[in-house]
Amino acid sequence: MNVTINGKTEALPENANLAAILTMYDCQPKTVVMEHNGNIVPMEAFAKTVLCDGDHIEMVHFVGGG
Amino acid sequence: MSCEAEKTDPLLLGGVALESRLFIGTGKYGADSLIPSVAEASGAQVITVAMRRVEKGQQGITAHIPKTMRLLPNTSGARTAGEAVRLARLARAAGCGDWIKIEVIADSRYLLPDGYQTAKAVEMLVREGFTALPYINPDLYVARDCEQAGAAAIMPLGAPIGTNRGLRTREMIAILIEETDLPIVVDAGIGRPSQACEAMEMGAAACLVNTAIASADDPVRMAAAFGRAVQAGRNAWLAGAGAVKASGDGAEASSPLTGFLR
Numbered sequence: 001m002n003v004t005i006n007g008k009t010e011a012l013p014e015n016a017n018l019a020a021i022l023t024m025y026d027c028q029p030k031t032v033v034m035e036h037n038g039n040i041v042p043m044e045a046f047a048k049t050v051l052c053d054g055d056h057i058e059m060v061h062f063v064g065g066g
Numbered sequence: 067m068s069c070e071a072e073k074t075d076p077l078l079l080g081g082v083a084l085e086s087r088l089f090i091g092t093g094k095y096g097a098d099s100l101i102p103s104v105a106e107a108s109g110a111q112v113i114t115v116a117m118r119r120v121e122k123g124q125q126g127i128t129a130h131i132p133k134t135m136r137l138l139p140n141t142s143g144a145r146t147a148g149e150a151v152r153l154a155r156l157a158r159a160a161g162c163g164d165w166i167k168i169e170v171i172a173d174s175r176y177l178l179p180d181g182y183q184t185a186k187a188v189e190m191l192v193r194e195g196f197t198a199l200p201y202i203n204p205d206l207y208v209a210r211d212c213e214q215a216g217a218a219a220i221m222p223l224g225a226p227i228g229t230n231r232g233l234r235t236r237e238m239i240a241i242l243i244e245e246t247d248l249p250i251v252v253d254a255g256i257g258r259p260s261q262a263c264e265a266m267e268m269g270a271a272a273c274l275v276n277t278a279i280a281s282a283d284d285p286v287r288m289a290a291a292f293g294r295a296v297q298a299g300r301n302a303w304l305a306g307a308g309a310v311k312a313s314g315d316g317a318e319a320s321s322p323l324t325g326f327l328r
């Protein structure tokens with residue numbers, strides 16, 4: 001299935017969840033905030049949020065800024 | 067220097083008493099690993115961050131920020147009130163409190179903030195329980211709109227972001243200090259410690275400095291210089307400066323004009 005992650009289409013295995021995306025991006029869950037189809041997902045729910053074809057994921061974190 | 071007067075002069079912001087009136091940023095450092103030393107040298111307790119999409123293999127800034135500091139995420143990248151609200155919610159979900167520097171900018175050359183969208187964002191975010199600190203042009207009407215919408219402070223620009231050009235908007239900032247009841251935190255454009263000091267002497271409640279520290283040859287030393295300049299300016303404001311004699315009005319001796327040796 002295909003999902004859009006931060007604006008880019010990525011092919012993921014069926015039933016992949018948000019935690020799998022973190023692993024793919026080599027990220028620590030504590031430092032990242034994820035939006036699933038426009039809704040913020042709490043960190044505790046990453047592993048149980050199963051994705052569907054066509055889903056939109058935004059994955060953001062804090063960077064340097066003023 | 068830490069005299070008693072300073073210890074009893076906290077800045078109250080969003081229910082928190084801050085001893086340091088210098089806020090620092092985390093952008094543009096040659097190496098992010100400098101940030102802990104910069105933070106320590108500055109004495110700052112509040113530090114800004116931005117929120118961006120994760121790139122594969124890229125680490126965020128959080129690991130470089132001392133745990134004792136209060137994070138002030140900004141909504142940079144937002145072009146409308148709605149986008150600012152979305153960024154603010156994401157920042158809060160990161161678990162770093164509910165302070166938010168509201169920055170709504172559609173102009174990409176001078177990065178000037180959109181007052182109308184900013185005030186709208188303040189209204190929406192205050193309703194959601196955020197401590198809202200809007201970044202604005204020093205415009206009295208925008209400041210009042212933000213104040214009425216429940217902002218915790220007003221952050222007027224001294225000059226366009228990242229320019230180190232100093233207090234170009236001095237007169238307008240002075241009007242905001244006089245005419246609004248909120249703390250005025252001068253943000254953007256301050257390039258030298260003397261300019262931060264001047265803002266504080268004018269009665270600003272605090273200054274936010276990023277580029278001037280990050281772009282110095284020695285950011286740690288510059289951070290210390292800014293920390294002291296902000297303190298000096300605040301003390302001068304509290305002390306109440308003496309009257310200025312008009313030009314052409316002669317001099318007034320500091321030493322007695324009697325008892326001369328002849």
